[in-house]
Amino acid sequence: GEVCNMINKKYSEFLPSMQSAEELVAQVDRLSSNIDLLRASIENEVQRDLNVAVAEFTELKQQLERDTLVLSVLKKLQEFDRAIKEHKTALLEKKYVAAAQQLEKARGSLRNLESRKGFELKILRALGTELTVQTQNMLCHLGEEWQKLIVWQLPPSKESSLEAVVHSELHLHTMPSKEEEVAGPPVASVLQALAVLGELHTRLKAFGQLLLKYILKPVISYPSLQPLTEERPDVLILRFKSEEPALDQSSPMEVFDKIKLIFEVLHKYLLNVPLEQPGEDRKDGRVTLAELLGELIWEELSNCLIQNCLVNSIPSNSSKLEQYTEVIKSTEEFEKALKNMQFLKGDTTDLLKYARNVNSHFASKKCQDVIAAARNLMTSEIHNTVKITPESCVTLPQLPDPVSGDHSKMQKPSNLLHNGTVNLEGETRLSQYTFSLPTCRISSSVEQLMELVYQTLLEATVSTDQCCVQLFYSVRRIFQLFYEVVPTYHKESLQKFPQLAAIHHNNCMYLAHHLLTLGHQFRYRTTNILSNGAASFVDLVPAFRRLGMECFKAQMRVQKGEILERLSSARNFSNMDDEENFRAANKAIRQVLHQLKRLGQVWQDVFPVNVYCKAMGTLLNTALAEIVTRIVALEDISAEDADRLYSLCRIMVEEGPQVFTPLPEEEKNKKYQEEVPVYVEKWMTFKELMIILQANLQEIVDQWADGKGPLAAEFSAAEVKSLIRALFQNTERRAAALAKIK
Numbered sequence: 073g074e075v076c077n078m079i080n081k082k083y084s085e086f087l088p089s090m091q092s093a094e095e096l097v098a099q100v101d102r103l104s105s106n107i108d109l110l111r112a113s114i115e116n117e118v119q120r121d122l123n124v125a126v127a128e129f130t131e132l133k134q135q136l137e138r139d140t141l142v143l144s145v146l147k148k149l150q151e152f153d154r155a156i157k158e159h160k161t162a163l164l165e166k167k168y169v170a171a172a173q174q175l176e177k178a179r180g181s182l183r184n185l186e187s188r189k190g191f192e193l194k195i196l197r198a199l200g201t202e203l204t205v206q207t208q209n210m211l212c213h214l215g216e217e218w219q220k221l222i223v224w225q226l227p228p229s230k231e232s233s234l235e236a237v238v239h240s241e242l243h244l245h246t247m248p249s250k251e252e253e254v255a256g257p258p259v260a261s262v263l264q265a266l267a268v269l270g271e272l273h274t275r276l277k278a279f280g281q282l283l284l285k286y287i288l289k290p291v292i293s294y295p296s297l298q299p300l301t302e303e304r305p306d307v308l309i310l311r312f313k314s315e316e317p318a319l320d321q322s323s324p325m326e327v328f329d330k331i332k333l334i335f336e337v338l339h340k341y342l343l344n345v346p347l348e349q350p351g352e353d354r355k356d357g358r359v360t361l362a363e364l365l366g367e368l369i370w371e372e373l374s375n376c377l378i379q380n381c382l383v384n385s386i387p388s389n390s391s392k393l394e395q396y397t398e399v400i401k402s403t404e405e406f407e408k409a410l411k412n413m414q415f416l417k418g419d420t421t422d423l424l425k426y427a428r429n430v431n432s433h434f435a436s437k438k439c440q441d442v443i444a445a446a447r448n449l450m451t452s453e454i455h456n457t458v459k460i461t462p463e464s465c466v467t468l469p470q471l472p473d474p475v476s477g478d479h480s481k482m483q484k485p486s487n488l489l490h491n492g493t494v495n496l497e498g499e500t501r502l503s504q505y506t507f508s509l510p511t512c513r514i515s516s517s518v519e520q521l522m523e524l525v526y527q528t529l530l531e532a533t534v535s536t537d538q539c540c541v542q543l544f545y546s547v548r549r550i551f552q553l554f555y556e557v558v559p560t561y562h563k564e565s566l567q568k569f570p571q572l573a574a575i576h577h578n579n580c581m582y583l584a585h586h587l588l589t590l591g592h593q594f595r596y597r598t599t600n601i602l603s604n605g606a607a608s609f610v611d612l613v614p615a616f617r618r619l620g621m622e623c624f625k626a627q628m629r630v631q632k633g634e635i636l637e638r639l640s641s642a643r644n645f646s647n648m649d650d651e652e653n654f655r656a657a658n659k660a661i662r663q664v665l666h667q668l669k670r671l672g673q674v675w676q677d678v679f680p681v682n683v684y685c686k687a688m689g690t691l692l693n694t695a696l697a698e699i700v701t702r703i704v705a706l707e708d709i710s711a712e713d714a715d716r717l718y719s720l721c722r723i724m725v726e727e728g729p730q731v732f733t734p735l736p737e738e739e740k741n742k743k744y745q746e747e748v749p750v751y752v753e754k755w756m757t758f759k760e761l762m763i764i765l766q767a768n769l770q771e772i773v774d775q776w777a778d779g780k781g782p783l784a785a786e787f788s789a790a791e792v793k794s795l796i797r798a799l800f801q802n803t804e805r806r807a808a809a810l811a812k813i814k
Contacts, residue, residue, distance in 0.1 A: 141188075145185065145188075148181045148184050148185050149181075149185070149195075149199075151177070151178075151181045152178050152181040152182060152185075152199060155174045155175070155177040155178035155181065156174070156178050156202065156203075156206060158170075158174045159171050159174035159175050159178065159206060159210075160206075162174060163209075163210060163213065166258075166261075167261070168210075168213075168214065168217075168258075168261045168262055168264070168265035169261050169264045169265050169268065171210060171265065172210065172264075172265035172266075172268035172269050173268055175203070175206060175207055175210060175268075175269065176268055176269070178203055178206075179203060182196070182199055182200060182203060185199075207269065210265075210269065211269065211271055214262055214265055214266055214269075214271070217258065217262045218262060218266070218275060220245055221244065221245050221246050221258075221259055221262065221342075222242070222243075222244060222245075222246075222279065222342070223242075223243040223244075223245065224240070224241075224242055224243075224282055224286070225240065225241040225242075225243065226240050226282075226286060227239050227240060232285050232286055232289065232290055234290070234294050234296070234297070234314065236286075237286060237287075237290040237294070237297065237312060238297075238312055238313070238314050240286045240287075240311070240312075241309055241310065241311040242283075242286075242287065242309070242310040242311070243307050243308070243309050243310075244307065244308045244309075244310070244338075244341045244342055245306060245307050246259045246308070246341045246342050247305075247306060247307070247308065247341065259342070259345055260345050260346075260347075263345050263347060263361060264347055264348065267347050267348065268348075272347075272364070273364070273368075276361070276364055276365055276368060277368050279365070280365055280368045280369040281369075283338075283369065284369055284372055284373065284376075287299075287310070287334060288331060288334065288369075288373055288376070289376055290312070291312075291327065291330045291331060291334070292327055292331075292376055292377060292380045292381050293380055294314075295321060295322035295326070296314045296315050296316060297312045297313075297314055297330075298312060298313050298314075298315055298330070299311075299312055299330050299333055299334050300312065300313055301333075301337050308337065308341045310334065310337055310338075321381075321384045321385075322381070323385060323399075324377075324381050324382055324385050324399050324402060324403065324427075325398070325399070325402045327377070327381050328402055328403070328405070328406040331373075331377075331406070332406060332409050332410075335409075335410060335413055335415060336413070338362075339362060339413040339415075342361065343360065343361045343362035343365060343413070343414075343415070344360060344361070344362065344413075344414075345360060345361045346358055346359070346360050347359055347360070347361060347364075360414045362413050362414045362415045363414045363415070363417065365415065366410070366414070366415040366416055366417070370415070370416060370421070374421055374422055374423045375422075377423055378422065378423060378426050382399070382403075382423070382426055382427055383433075383437070385399055386430060386433045386434055386437045387434060388437065388438060388441055390434075390531060390534050390535055390539075393430065393431070393434060396430050399427055399430075400424075400427045400428055400430070403423060403424050403427040404424060406423075407421060407423065407424055431536055431538065431539065432538065432539075434539060435535070435536075435538060435539035435542040435543065436542070438528075438531065438539070438542075438543060438546075439542050439543060439545075439546040442524065442528050442543070442546050442547075442550065443546060443549060443550065443553070445524055446521060446524060446550040446553060446554075447553060447557065449517040449518070449520055449521045449524070450517070450521070450553065450554055450557045450558050450561065451557070451561055452515075452517045453515075453517070454515045454517070454562055454565065454566075454572050454575050454576060454579075455515075455569075455571070455572060455575065456515060456516045456517070457513040457514060457515055457516060457575060457678070458513065458514060458515075458516045458519050459511065459512075459513050459677075460509060460511065460512065460513070460514055460519070460582065461511045462509060462510070462511065464509075509581070509582060509585050510680035510681070510682065510683075511680060511681075512578045512678065512679060512680040512683075513575060513578060513677060513678045514575065514578045514579050514582045515575055515576075515579055518579040518582060518583065519582075521550070521554070521583075522582075522583070522586055524550070525547050525550060525586075525590070528543050528546060528547050528550075529543070529544070529547055529590070531543060532544050532547075547609075548609065548612075551583070551587070551609065551612050551616075554583065555615060555616070555619060558576070558579075559619065559623070562576070566623055566626075566627075567626070567627075567630070569674075570627050570630075570631065570671055570674055570675065571674040571675065571678060573623050573624060573626070573627035574624070574627075574674075574675050574678045574679050575678060576620065576623050577620040577621070577623055577624040577679075577683075578620070578678065578679070578680070579620070580616045580617065580619045580620025580621075580623070581616075581617065581620050583616050584612075584613045584616035584617045584620070587609040587610065587612050587613045587616060588610060588613055590608070590609045592608065624687075628687065628690065628691070631667070631671065631691055632691065632694045634667060635664055635667065635668075635691060635694050635695050635698070636694070636698060638660050638663045638664050638667065639660050639661075639664060639695065639698050639699065639702075640660075641656060641659070641660050642656055642657040642660035642661070642702070643656050643657060644702050644705075644706070645657055645699070645702045645703055645706065645717060645720075646706055646713075647713065648712070648713045648716035648717055648720075649710055649712040649713055649716070654716055657720055658720060658723075661699075661720055661723055661724060662723075664695050665723070665724070665727050665728070665731065668688065668691060668692060668695070668728075668731040669730075669731045671688065671691065671731070672688055672731040672732060672733045673733065675687065675688070675734075676733050676734060676735065676736060677734075677735065677736050679734070681734045681735070681744070684732075684734040685732065685734060685744055685747070685750075685751045686751060688731060688732055688734075688751065689732075689748070689750075689751025689752045689753075690751075692728050692731065692748070692751075692752050693751075693752045693753050693754050693755075695724070695728075696724065696728075696752065696754045696755065696757075696758045697753075697754045697757075699720075699721070699724065699758070700754060700757055700758060700761055703717060703761060703765075704761075704787075704791050704794060704795060706798050707797075707798055708798055709765075709795075709798045709799050714765045714766070714799060715765075717765055718762055718765040718766055721758065721761065721762045721765070722762070724758070725758065725759065725762070728748065728752075729745040729746075729748040730745060732744045732745050732748060732751075756782070756785070756786055757786040757787070760775070760782060760783050760785075760786045760787065761786075761787075763775060763783075764783070764792075764795055764799070765799075769796070769800060769805055769806065769809040770809075772792070772796060772809065773809050773812050773813070776792060776812065776813055778812075779814070789813050789814055792813050793810055793813050796809060796810055796813070797810075
């Protein structure tokens with residue numbers, strides 16, 4: 073019964089909830105069918121109306137866009153038209169700036185029209201043409217105005233010689249006339265209009281070039297030019313007068329003053345015009361004409377000032393360096409003045425940097441001058457000579473005591489530069505002639521070259537470190553140049569003229585001699601760089617000795633060749649009993665003596681005596697040795713042949729020594745003529761040959777004296793036997809004599 077009750081209870085709770093669920097289902101079904109009806113009606117009717125509306129809307133929108141576009145194009149065309157009309161009106165009234173601005177406005181409108189994609193109008197080309205025509209027309213007007221404002225009167229030749237420049241004038245008609253003063257000067261409006269049209273740069277550049285060519289550069293190049301200005305009521309005239317200058321080159325101070333004057337005039341009458349510069353990256357878009365011109369010509373002007381004015385003003389010796397501060401100061405003032413006139417912007421230009429860097433320029437200039445002077449001396453004539461003796465010394469200017477007290481007072485160099493003694497400090501004195509040069513002649517140019525070297529090294533001792541090193545290396549460069557330049561530059565003369573070869577030989581020996589001690593005489597301030605032996609020139613000595621010797625040897629080869637050439641025409645000295653043969657041999661010997669005599673004269677007083685004697689001795693020896701060789705080779709010598717050969721040899725022995733004339737004083741040469749056997753190796757051989765030519769068989773055997781006599785000292789047994797066979801007929805006495813020669 074309880075179970076039944078529980079089931080009934082559950083059932084009675086279940087029934088109502090089930091009924092409410094069924095009602096819900098019915099509601100959902102009803103809703104669902106309503107939605108279906110609604111969907112059907114939307115799909116069939118509303119959707120259709122909506123599509124129509126969207127299409128209409130899009131069409132309207134496109135139409136609106138089209139109308140707007142047409143409207144804006146018409147507006148731009150109208151703007152263009154109005155701008156051109158206003159431009160023409162302004163131009164007629166000479167309101168140039170307004171006219172130019174209207175043109176730019178028209179150009180803006182045209183650009184706008186051209187930039188529209190898919191919108192190409194035939195009319196645009198016509199508008200472009202119209203704008204070009206109007207612009208050119210206006211530029212033409214402005215050009216005429218410009219030419220009225222700035223008038224150049226130039227010589228017809230268009231050159232910028234001194235003559236031409238004196239006749240050139242610049243007229244500036246830029247002062248406003250009375251009635252125009254109110255409207256503002258026309259200059260400004262012409263310039264501003266050109267600026268607006270973007271044409272100012274071109275005009276200014278051309279003006280700048282004329283200014284450089286006919287005014288600024290001539291002032292720098294010709295010291296005699298004085299700028300003159302003449303103010304008249306309606307024009308300012310700038311021209312030059314030429315005066316005799318005090319110096320060949322103006323000082324930078326004078327040049328700066330003249331250029332400043334020119335710029336002040338230009339500034340007052342032309343350049344001080346403020347302009348609106350469109351589109352440039354200037355802070356406020358304003359700029360003066362001076363600034364624009366400065367940008368165009370300053371670099372060229374400053375280069376010209378450096379090259380033609382500052383370079384020349386760099387001093388060429390240290391004593392004048394002190395005064396250079398004046399130049400630096402005036403360069404600073406010059407720049408400052410140009411800055412005040414707004415011609416220059418920024419700080420320390422190249423010009424000022426150059427002036428301030430005077431020490432390094434001084435060193436470079438000094439070195440260039442030294443090398444140029446040296447090159448000049450090397451290419452001058454060799455034959456202008458000076459005599460040097462062991463007592464000679466290089467003359468030097470006394471340099472002032474350097475101002476700074478950090479190094480010892482200048483030594484008096486003269487006692488150190490002696491050709492004779494050299495004071496090697498603290499060591500025992502060497503003999504006076506250890507380092508002395510023998511008396512001889514050298515080119516005066518080489519003596520001057522050594523003076524230049526000593527002056528330069530002396531200058532180095534009082535210079536700054538940098539300069540000292542540069543000067544020292546210039547001196548080394550001088551010697552290297554001599555080594556390279558002289559032998560090639562004078563090549564032909566050195567081969568052709570024995571005297572020049574001798575002088576060149578002496579020159580080289582003289583330089584080598586100085587190179588030995590050069591550098592030790594100077595105590596350099598630059599302790600570290602050039603001390604401890606770096607500052608010597610000893611390494612160059614062998615090269616210079618070799619250079620002198622090679623030239624001398626080459627000349628000796630030429631002379632020996634000529635001697636042998638002449639002797640070769642002596643018919644081998646055979647058959648002297650034939651008149652013609654004898655004449656040929658006699659002539660050959662005379663020619664050789666003549667050659668030696670001529671050499672003896674051209675070398676006289678040039679070579680040192682010992683070199684002279686060796687050279688002449690060697691050449692005479694060449695002749696004697698050749699004659700001996702030819703005679704010893706003869707197979708048959710008749711009695712008459714022997715007499716004639718003897719007479720020829722006697723000429724050589726008597727006249728040969730007379731070619732030794734090392735000194736101009738005749739009586740002093742005797743000593744050297746008597747010493748000829750010392751310098752002529754074959755002298756005794758030649759004398760022995762003469763004895764044989766006159767001797768009988770017994771005398772020859774006695775001269776041989778079992779190989780211990782004077783004859784044996786000069787000839788071999790074979791040579792003596794050959795001579796005996798040639799001179800004597802084949803007899804028993806001859807056979808006996810030959811047997812004793814062994």
